Amino acid sequence: MGRTPCCDKANVKKGPWSPEEDTKLKEFIGKHGTGGNWIALPQKAGLNRCGKSCRLRWLNYLRPNIKHGEFSEEEERIICNLFANIGSRWSIIASHLPGRTDNDIKNYWNTKLKKKFLGIVPSQKKQQHQLQLQHHNLFSSLFSLSQGGCNTIAPDLELVTGLGEFPSLFSQRIPGFASTSTSTTATATAASALLQVPYRQPQQMMERSHTTMIAFGNSDPSCNSSGGSCTQISYGTELEYDYDVGRGFEGEQISIGNYATYGGLEYNSRSLRPGGGGHVETPLDYTYEEIKHLLCSNNSGCNTINNDNPSLP
DNA sequence: AATCAGTGCAACCGCAATTCT
DNA sequence: CAGAATTGCGGTTGCACTGAT
Numbered sequence: 111m112g113r114t115p116c117c118d119k120a121n122v123k124k125g126p127w128s129p130e131e132d133t134k135l136k137e138f139i140g141k142h143g144t145g146g147n148w149i150a151l152p153q154k155a156g157l158n159r160c161g162k163s164c165r166l167r168w169l170n171y172l173r174p175n176i177k178h179g180e181f182s183e184e185e186e187r188i189i190c191n192l193f194a195n196i197g198s199r200w201s202i203i204a205s206h207l208p209g210r211t212d213n214d215i216k217n218y219w220n221t222k223l224k225k226k227f228l229g230i231v232p233s234q235k236k237q238q239h240q241l242q243l244q245h246h247n248l249f250s251s252l253f254s255l256s257q258g259g260c261n262t263i264a265p266d267l268e269l270v271t272g273l274g275e276f277p278s279l280f281s282q283r284i285p286g287f288a289s290t291s292t293s294t295t296a297t298a299t300a301a302s303a304l305l306q307v308p309y310r311q312p313q314q315m316m317e318r319s320h321t322t323m324i325a326f327g328n329s330d331p332s333c334n335s336s337g338g339s340c341t342q343i344s345y346g347t348e349l350e351y352d353y354d355v356g357r358g359f360e361g362e363q364i365s366i367g368n369y370a371t372y373g374g375l376e377y378n379s380r381s382l383r384p385g386g387g388g389h390v391e392t393p394l395d396y397t398y399e400e401i402k403h404l405l406c407s408n409n410s411g412c413n414t415i416n417n418d419n420p421s422l423p
Numbered sequence: 424a425a426t427c428a429g430t431g432c433a434a435c436c437g438c439a440a441t442t443c444t
Numbered sequence: 445c446a447g448a449a450t451t452g453c454g455g456t457t458g459c460a461c462t463g464a465t
Contacts, residue, residue, distance in 0.1 A: 124434080124435075125433095125434075125435090125458090125459095126433070126434075126459090127433085127434085146450095147450080148450075148451075149449080149450065149451090160435090161450085161451095162435085162436090162450095162451085162452095163434075163435080165451080165452085166433090166434065166435085167433090167434085169452095170433075170434085171433080198454070198455085199453090199454085200453080200454065201452075201453060201454085212452095212453075212454080213432085213433075213434085213454095214432085216454075216455085217431070217432055217433085218431095218432095220431095220455095221430065221431055221432080222431090
């Protein structure tokens with residue numbers, strides 16, 4: 111028994127939108143708004159489309175003030191900072207870039223930035239194979255990690271941070287990583303692990319967001335309240351860090367949960383819109399070189415990790 | 424000129440969270 | 445409170461375009 115489909119998929123049009131359909135949708139929403147019901151909208155608007163499809167088309171293409179085309183360096187920087195901090199949470203990243211959609215950013219990252227930071231120019235075909243191997247190694251190992259597959263990698267994987275301005279609070283031994291079951295969280299976790307930013311699941315972020323602002327970004331290199339000493343993280347526990355800009359980490363907040371926290375932003379809704387009156391400071395400020403270095407250095411680290419895993423190339 | 428491979432992007436899909444009844 | 449309906453998100457796919465061979 112599956113869920114009821116949002117529309118009759120056999121009888122709705124799929125594929126690229128025609129200019130006529132665009133016009134219809136635009137005009138309808140211009141006159142009536144979305145009416146708070148995307149499912150009913152296509153019928154009202156005289157469109158033979160799924161409501162989801164209409165929503166996507168509107169949000170990603172027809173909505174006013176959508177910016178298309180080249181990303182500026184500033185935009186790239188913001189994307190990289192946020193990706194480094196929170197992973198592939200495209201909607202959150204998009205909320206920091208007015209006019210850009212999550213889809214746009216996701217595409218841009220996947221097609222341009224990822225390659226850029228792994229040091230490949232599109233025409234460098236010679237490097238392409240190497241890149242693919244790097245990617246494979248990198249993400250395979252990280253994916254294994256996030257799947258709780260640490261046993262296949264290294265029983266005592268040591269993650270050491272200390273990345274430029276990023277506080278080296280995670281100079282810790284991590285015998286295991288939070289096990290996640292969906293590709294989404296696995297990838298996000300992997301992304302976090304890639305940049306050694308602890309990952310926190312959205313709902314847990316929300317639960318916490320009402321009480322604590324997590325703010326990374328200070329250059330204070332101290333590890334925790336004990337002045338740089340390392341903390342052992344046990345598999346399956348959640349660590350939370352409160353970082354007071356100017357003072358460094360104020361003690362160590364540990365709560366019981368299933369995932370490591372990732373910090374930097376405060377959110378107050380499911381959609382993870384930035385809280386606190388709509389303003390959120392970019393928590394980190396990586397330069398291109400730092401991000402690039404991050405990706406590359408982690409990459410080599412992952413290759414090392416993979417050494418004992420015959421299942422990976 | 425034809426073919427092939429690579430790239431970029433729009434759109435789709437499935438899932439989880441939230442809201443509604 | 446439970447289940448259905450809806451929304452929102454992130455990952456993936458398909459296809460058109462472009463450049464190389």
